[in-house]
Amino acid sequence: MTGLQKGLVGLAVVAVLGTAAAMALRGGSGRGVGVRMEEIQRRDLVATVTASGNIRARRSVDISSDVAARVADLLVQEGDEVEEGDVLLRLDRTQLEAARARAQASVSQAEAQASQQRANLTRQSREYERIRSLWVRDSLLVSRQQVEDAETNLEVARANMDSAEYGVQVAQAALEEAEDRLAKTVFRAPIAGKVTRLNVEVGETVVMGTMNNPGSLILTISDLAVVEVVVQMDETDVPRLALGDSASVEIDAFPDREFTARVTEIGNSAIRPPSSNAAAGQQQAIDFEVVLTLDPTDADLRPDLSATADIVTDLRPAAIAVPIIALTVREDTARAGEGAAAEMEGVFVVENGIASFRRATVGIAGAEYFEVVEGLSEGETVVSGPYQTIRTLQDGDPVQREDGPAGSGPSGD
Template sequence: MMRRFIPPALAFTCVLVSLSGCSGDGDDGARIRLGTVERGAVAETVEAPATLTAKANATLRSPAEGTVARLRVRDGDRVKEGQVLARISSPTAREQLDQAEEADRKAADGVAPPTGLAIADFKDEIDAIAERGFKKARQAAMAIEDPKERAKALAEITQAEGDYASAAGAAEAAVDRLNAGIGGVTAALSSIGAASRVQTQAAVKAARRTVDGLVLRAPFAGVVSLGGPSGGGNDALSGLLPAEIAGLTGDLAVPGAATDGSAVAVGAPVTSGAAVITVTDVSELRISADIDESDILKVERGSTAAADFDALPEAVYAAKVYSVGVTPKAGSGGGVTYQVQLDLAEGRLPDGAEAPEPKPGMSAVVRITVREVADVLVVPVAAVVSSGRDSVVWVDDGGKAVRRIVTLGAEGDGTAEVVSGLKEGDRVVVSGADSVEAGQDLK
């Protein structure tokens, strides 16, 4: 349930209105009280549930199955960008690198078609193997969580595909010349071998990247926690190395789906893609709020706001709108909401002392100031009664209640701006307005 309270911007407004008779705790709803319309300030706010998020969050995963060989951090440690956090021991990854390098050496020495297989058919088989390998490699690269590493892997695969296409074209031409009787078998096989080596070299590069990835480094400065959310593996080698060409046997793919251990310690086994360490950049904290569609058009970038957290209900934190989303999502009560990001500033306790810094993931309620007016006519919100589409205020006219339709402007938590229908000095019913009848004696 949302908590509502009058933000600091409205405290002054209520002081002004209190001079007009809106104060007086303990009055029951049936008692009629009058106040005087005066000038003041009103701040209109939009309130929404929110969650605190960090500037960045990265989960470091094991690129291959193995064990945790070294762990240099503990939960809550602050680390610098590039700092070594852990090392994974993976005989599987080392073996795959050795196999990839061996396959590349064999491809460099040339290939020979299997007995009884025509060179043209051998070329087609090589192309089919390459197509399957690159397709699997691209699928594996897409599973890499780190955007930079994913982009790097995809770029390498794209380059390898382009190099293979060029080499395959040369091999095709060599086979055509052989079939036309103007080329030799050696030249054709050499061209096919050059094409196959493009793929083996790409496999070596991917295998080396996996081995290098066994050393987990902080992608940016932040706070670490062991483990992390579950997710898929990130082995770009899987399916890339053509075992058929190299004459190798066995499955070279790294085991598939990753699992996240509940504890990470030296000697603990890890699967390919298993989360080992999560790094969170807390240098900037932002609030992610879901704003209802009925209010989103009022919110603008740069709008000021206040936030209070469930974990720190006595503290008030300043905030400012950083971005206003345009992608809708289904709201919990029907309709849609839009995400708004706010930069979080320092918070204050009731005694003025600095409030503790909240942690990412904490829930909050934000109140975004969408409109502020000063030196305008104001009345307590309790003075306004809705009557169909009209907003009505009961005015004291010679001691009798007179119904007055008003036009409202900015509406705050406790007060509302009156654009028309009243004038400064008018006496109005500010408590018990919903029980008043026309002509009722207000003396």
């Protein structure tokens, strides 16, 4: 083979390799980049926000003790159903009964002293009337000084009588206090419900609370006729909520059931104020408490169960929808030099095998689709994956349909 022939063969090989490389860059065999495509349709979209929290009864009562005594009789167990007025437990009454007896004796003593002062007042009143009568008949028989002394003695007796009567009132008040403390050794259910917490046993001593130290929490009764879910919501989601919004609730203890609820309370202030975070030297998220009331259910719900709520914040029936994964960002060359944002949101629309980037304005976000407000029409085909391909895809690139694995739609990416 001559040198010329060898050169021609080499050029031919280079040409073939160059053509193959160019075709590979175009997506293989000149067919374009492999992508998934989806036709824009109308769909019912539901926008939700998700938050986690715990179950609680709307109405519950924590029962603590107002006296310090030993538990003598416990009549309920945790989980028992009780009616309003039912006796729950009794405390030892020995010391308090002795205190009541002392108070009763003090009342008797005060009443005796009052009787004595009442008799003294009667005697001083008679003495004053006798001396004054003599002085009126004949001022020589009784001096004015004697009349004034009798009058003074009468006033003193009257004051002693008032003091004795007040002493009776004080003693009676002490007796009432002793009887009240004695009555508080018997605990009755303030509401009907279930005993959801029991912290004492027979023989334990309960103590009363003070200004700085809480008293013994004996038990908690919860009325589970109305059950709530209390969740913490991020500050960015709170403006989207409204009273009455519906929600679906998943409770960890009932994995196979879905519960329905409605928003009944939205916190007006943060759970942890920013001032407390600043004092601790930490920048923490600002969360608000949101309360949802569960619809009636036959499930045996208990306070403190973990729950997750999906709250519906908006609905768009039959809205033009585009897959969430299809939305991407590209440089806005038209506004790049104006000092404005140099990026715009949009999707790649496929026409005749060519992907063209088109600006799109979206509204609410459903689970897998955005609402299209402007820029796209029903029936158009858009690139819907894979995610990495959409990131690198350029306006005008040729594309070809590529079937993805089962379940590889927008949510799968």
